[in-house]
Amino acid sequence: MSSTEITNKVETLKEWLAILDDTKAQVEALKDEIKREMEARGVEHMEAGTNVIHYTTVTSSRFDTVAFRKANPRIYQQYTKETLSKRFTIG
Numbered sequence: 001m002s003s004t005e006i007t008n009k010v011e012t013l014k015e016w017l018a019i020l021d022d023t024k025a026q027v028e029a030l031k032d033e034i035k036r037e038m039e040a041r042g043v044e045h046m047e048a049g050t051n052v053i054h055y056t057t058v059t060s061s062r063f064d065t066v067a068f069r070k071a072n073p074r075i076y077q078q079y080t081k082e083t084l085s086k087r088f089t090i091g
Helices: 003-041 065-071 073-078
Strands: 045-048 051-054
Touching: 065 073
Parallel strands: none
Antiparallel strands: 045 051
16 A cells, blocks of 8 residues: 555545544434433433333442552552553544
8 A cells, every 4th residue: 555545544534533523422412412301300211202211320339449459559469460452543
């Protein structure tokens, strides 16, 4: 692939990423609007045409690695492993 082809692909990719970001923002705005309406109505479940919308409270428990690392640094180090990954970015 030539430098010109790569440049064109990068520019096309940047355009699509901008469209994707805009679309994600619109999706989140619509979700937020629906959530606000459900909260205003005081409901966790609502029918909208043939769709059923759920906006429920979920309780979960997560392991606090920061607190564990501070309280038990040797044990934390013993069970910590490095991983390798690749990151693709366009600047």
